[in-house]
Amino acid sequence: MKILVFMKQVPDTAAPISVKDNQVDASKIDKYAASPYDEYALEQALQIKDKAADTKITLVTLGPARVREMIMQGLAMGADDAVIIKHEPAKHGELVEPNDLDGLAVANVLAAAAKKIGYDLIYTGTKGVDDDQGWVGIAMGELLGLPLVAGARSTEVSGGTARVLRDVEGGKEKLEVSLPALITSSQATEPRYPTLKGIMGAKRKPVLEWDIASLGVAADALASRVERVALDMPPGRQAGRLLLGEPNDQVQELVRLLREQAKVI
Amino acid sequence: MNFTLSAEQKLFKQTVHEYSAAELKTRAADVDHSGAFNWVAVRKMGPLGLLGLTTPEEYGGAGVSAFEAALAIEQLGWGCGSTALSVAAHNSLACAPIALFGTHAQKEAFLRPLASGAGRLGALALTEPGAGSDLAGGVKTTAVPEGDSWIIDGSKMWTTNASVADLMVVLVRTEPGSGTHTLSLIVVPTSAPGVTIAPPEKKMGLRGSPTHAVSLSDVRVPLENLIGVRGNGLQQTLSVLDGGRIGIGALCVGLAQAAFDETLSYAKQRHTFGKAISQHQAIQHMLADMATEIEAARLMVYEAAYLKDEGKPFTQMAAMAKLFASQVSERVCYNAIQIHGGYGYSANFPVERIYRDQRLMAIGEGTSEILRMVIARQVLGV
Ligand SMILES: Cc1cc2nc3c(=O)[nH]c(=O)nc-3n(C[C@H](O)[C@H](O)[C@H](O)COP(=O)(O)OP(=O)(O)OC[C@H]3O[C@@H](n4cnc5c(N)ncnc54)[C@H](O)[C@@H]3O)c2cc1C
Numbered sequence: 198m199k200i201l202v203f204m205k206q207v208p209d210t211a212a213p214i215s216v217k218d219n220q221v222d223a224s225k226i227d228k229y230a231a232s233p234y235d236e237y238a239l240e241q242a243l244q245i246k247d248k249a250a251d252t253k254i255t256l257v258t259l260g261p262a263r264v265r266e267m268i269m270q271g272l273a274m275g276a277d278d279a280v281i282i283k284h285e286p287a288k289h290g291e292l293v294e295p296n297d298l299d300g301l302a303v304a305n306v307l308a309a310a311a312k313k314i315g316y317d318l319i320y321t322g323t324k325g326v327d328d329d330q331g332w333v334g335i336a337m338g339e340l341l342g343l344p345l346v347a348g349a350r351s352t353e354v355s356g357g358t359a360r361v362l363r364d365v366e367g368g369k370e371k372l373e374v375s376l377p378a379l380i381t382s383s384q385a386t387e388p389r390y391p392t393l394k395g396i397m398g399a400k401r402k403p404v405l406e407w408d409i410a411s412l413g414v415a416a417d418a419l420a421s422r423v424e425r426v427a428l429d430m431p432p433g434r435q436a437g438r439l440l441l442g443e444p445n446d447q448v449q450e451l452v453r454l455l456r457e458q459a460k461v462i
Numbered sequence: 463m464n465f466t467l468s469a470e471q472k473l474f475k476q477t478v479h480e481y482s483a484a485e486l487k488t489r490a491a492d493v494d495h496s497g498a499f500n501w502v503a504v505r506k507m508g509p510l511g512l513l514g515l516t517t518p519e520e521y522g523g524a525g526v527s528a529f530e531a532a533l534a535i536e537q538l539g540w541g542c543g544s545t546a547l548s549v550a551a552h553n554s555l556a557c558a559p560i561a562l563f564g565t566h567a568q569k570e571a572f573l574r575p576l577a578s579g580a581g582r583l584g585a586l587a588l589t590e591p592g593a594g595s596d597l598a599g600g601v602k603t604t605a606v607p608e609g610d611s612w613i614i615d616g617s618k619m620w621t622t623n624a625s626v627a628d629l630m631v632v633l634v635r636t637e638p639g640s641g642t643h644t645l646s647l648i649v650v651p652t653s654a655p656g657v658t659i660a661p662p663e664k665k666m667g668l669r670g671s672p673t674h675a676v677s678l679s680d681v682r683v684p685l686e687n688l689i690g691v692r693g694n695g696l697q698q699t700l701s702v703l704d705g706g707r708i709g710i711g712a713l714c715v716g717l718a719q720a721a722f723d724e725t726l727s728y729a730k731q732r733h734t735f736g737k738a739i740s741q742h743q744a745i746q747h748m749l750a751d752m753a754t755e756i757e758a759a760r761l762m763v764y765e766a767a768y769l770k771d772e773g774k775p776f777t778q779m780a781a782m783a784k785l786f787a788s789q790v791s792e793r794v795c796y797n798a799i800q801i802h803g804g805y806g807y808s809a810n811f812p813v814e815r816i817y818r819d820q821r822l823m824a825i826g827e828g829t830s831e832i833l834r835m836v837i838a839r840q841v842l843g844v
Contacts, residue, residue: 269473390481393511393524396473 198252198354198376200242202276202320203307203334204235206260206267207327219428221327223286231267234322237385241352242320243275244385249354253277257310259303261285265404272399273391279404282310282412298419300328304336305418306409311341313412317376318359323348323383331381338379346372348383465764471530478537481510486541487720493544493670494815497662499626500545500670507549508579512538515553516705517561521569523577528705528767532712536760539716540723543819544670546713547826548583551622551671552576554706555827556584559631559647563690563698572629572649585627585652587618587676588699594619595832597633598642598696603678605634605648611682612636612648614656617675622826624659624674627652632678637693645695649687656681667818704777705770706827707784711763714787717820718756721791721798721813725749728811729801739801748797756794759787778840781833788823788830795820 208214209228214221231239239256246252256271256279258264268279284306287297298306311319319341324331338345346361350369353360354376361372361380374380391399409419438454440447455462467475485503493500507513515531517523526534531553538546560573576584593600603616614634624630630650637644650657660675690698726749729740739745762783769776795817799806806813824830 266473269469270477273473273477390506390510391473391477392509393474393526396470396477399473400469 198245198249198317199315200245200252200254200318200320201311201314201316202235202239202242202254202256202271203337204239204256204258204267204271205232205322205325205327205333206230206258206264207232207325210326214430216428216430219425221428229263229267231270232322232325232327234324234326234382236322236388238320238322238380238382239271239274239276240385240388241349241380241382242318243389245318245352245354246275255279255314257307257314258282259284259306259409268404269399270391272402272404273395274389275395276402278402280310280314281404281406282306283406283408297421299421299423300330300332301336302419302421304333304340305414306412307333308337308340309412309414310407311337318354319343319377319379321379321381323381334379334381341379343377343379344374345379345381346374347381349380350382350384351386352380463765463768465529465761465768467533471533474526474530475533475537478510478512478534479540481506482537482541486538486545490542490544490670491812491815493542494667494819495669497669497672499548499672500542501626503542503545504549504583505579512549513552513579513583514557514573514577517553517557517573517577521561521577522574523557523561528708528770529764532708532763532767535709535712536716536719536763539713540720541716542670543713543717543816544668546716547668547819547822548623548626548671550706550709550713551586552583552627554709555586555702556623556627556629556631558705559586559689559698559702560649562702563647567686568649568689575628582628583623583626585621585623585630586633586702587621587624587630588633589618589620591617591619591675595829597699598645599640601633601635601645603632603634605636605646605688607636607685610685612685612687614648614650614678614681614683617677619675620663621659621674621676622671624652624676625662625672630676631689633695633699636688636695642696643693645699646692647689647695647698648683649689650678650681650683654681654683666821667815668822703827704780707780707833708763708766708770708776710823710827711759711766711780711783711787714784714791714820714823715756715760715763717816717823718752718759718787718791718794721795721816721820722749722752722756724812724816725752725798725801728805732803745801748801752794752797755790759783759790762786778837781828781836781840784823784828785830785833785837788820791820791823 206229208226209230212226212228215225242254254276256276259282321334348363349361350364351362357376359374359378363370440450489500511524514523515526519525535550557576575581605612605614631647632650634648635644636646656679658677662672729745730738732739766776766779766783769779798813802813805811
């Protein structure tokens with residue numbers, strides 16, 4: 198079986214984020230990492246491979262030269278090979294916006310790559326933790342005309358069918374889809390660490406580099422249909438409020454504030 | 463010397479760093495408070511190669527260089543001093559003598575299970591109530607051959623890992639007198655009848671790394687458990703300790719780096735007299751010195767590891783690296799607490815624990831005084 202796992206490199210959750218001219222100031226970002234949902238996707242794919250050794254996992258990513266680090270890590274975790282679709286973000290003045298293609302444009306590129314590589318099953322994360330829009334996987338499924346399961350926690354594959362477990366509010370749901378299909382992952386058991394053996398072998402695994410142009414994506418499929426008009430940092434945290442008085446009064450006041458001001462109870 | 467990391471070394475370092483951040487750092491305070499060994503984390507070390515770092519691949523180890531092992535131990539020390547010390551001792555004190563001096567059969571029997579990470583850890587028992595720095599003159603534990611067994615009697619002190627280990631390499635006197643060729647190293651399973659492991663010592667720091675007094679009373683092990691050459695135990699021990707010192711140096715660098723990282727973010731966020739304390743020149747000078755000394759210590763550790771990997775003499779450099787790195791971790795942690803002010807003295811802030819943890823590094827695997835003796839002998843050529 199052939200599985201494609203689409204991964205995106207995003208600013209590390211610990212990297213400092215600042216906003217200038219409605220864009221994230223990429224020059225301040227000192228560390229990138231695989232989007233955690235994509236790591237879940239890879240872990241789910243690896244669990245299928247753990248059970249069926251003839252499974253082949255190909256990582257696919259779209260991004261600048263730095264994505265090679267993430268690809269190396271994915272290969273060290275156990276993927277078999279990788280395709281990097283080269284894309285240096287456009288420069289806007291001094292700022293380099295990491296994401297200058299909108300979700301549909303990205304989905305168009307990735308869908309073209311998927312067709313070129315071939316697949317039985319495609320994984321993406323439910324969303325990238327940078328833009329948090331969550332539409333690339335879903336749009337890709339639509340473009341490829343595939344059955345889609347969003348927000349999977351685990352997958353079992355047998356005889357051309359994938360049985361998917363997903364979380365629903367307060368419970369669990371089991372779905373079945375016939376392959377080929379596209380699954381977006383929202384969780385998995387903790388993604389594995391690369392093994393030392395995997396690390397030492399990662400560089401010998403094939404990594405192809407493609408240009409977007411070589412995928413024959415029409416120019417209008419790359420045009421952004423959505424324009425960002427504003428991007429703001431969340432407001433700074435307000436100072437805490439100290440409740441004074443007798444414990445009884447404090448509790449009553451606390452309950453009142455939780456109910457009337459915070460509206461959480 | 464070129465310390466540019468290859469792509470694999472970078473990924474290895476990053477993987478161990480992430481592992482350490484997720485599995486060790488998050489539980490370091492708990493481990494310190496409870497004294498419980500962090501088995502949850504150690505169980506995940508096998509596939510990462512961390513339990514057989516320099517053990518050859520043919521015996522199930524990772525077979526990494528001393529340099530790569532130092533990279534890994536620094537990252538473990540950065541996460542949790544206790545767990546890092548136990549793992550460093552397992553690798554460079556318990557696995558190393560078997561890897562260096564053991565026969566093929568001994569490596570198959572003892573080293574392979576240790577390196578696989580499937581079982582428990584290893585320990586090295588040198589120190590005794592009356593023998594620490596002076597092993598040659600002080601070791602009283604004896605091993606006497608009888609039939610096809612050694613019969614071992616005596617007491618050991620300060621044995622790191624004894625209660626979490628499957629086996630101990632024990633320094634014993636096999637020959638009469640107290641000459642330089644009267645000691646030997648023998649492998650003793652911790653489950654052997656006659657081995658009694660006392661409750662863990664109550665320590666200033668490193669409380670998640672169990673240290674034990676061990677008594678050996680009429681313990682019988684097969685004659686084949688003697689490692690290397692009978693009577694060469696002291697020489698074998700000293701060369702094992704040379705390697706171990708690189709690991710302790712790396713651990714010091716990791717501890718110091720952790721204290722520095724904590725301090726840097728604290729200094730940016732704590733305000734006095736209308737500005738962040740990191741804006742006060744006195745604090746900046748401390749931070750600058752800390753960063754400088756950490757880098758110097760790290761390079762000395764790298765150099766010692768490099769010499770070892772090149773097969774060159776490294777006794778002096780390893781002693782220098784451990785001596786200096788333990789001084790650096792002391793000074794860095796001292797200033798880390800100073801910059802934290804009162805909060806640095808609180809058990810709720812990590813620098814308090816790291817300060818206690820690093821204090822051992824000037825004592826274990828050769829006190830600073832003994833290291834100066836080693837270095838002086840080398841520079842004087844005596
Ligand atoms: C947490 C911890 C873990 C340990 N783990 C292990 C372990 O796994 N295995 C093991 O075998 N041991 C272990 N040890 C023991 C450690 O290696 C010894 O404590 C150390 O070697 C010093 O020996 P000692 O304590 O007997 O001190 P002593 O040798 O009695 O030394 C006391 C003081 O005298 C100084 N001194 C001694 N001789 C000289 C000299 N010739 N010139 C100048 N000064 C001198 C020393 O530097 C020291 O300051 C551990 C100790 C601790 C605290």
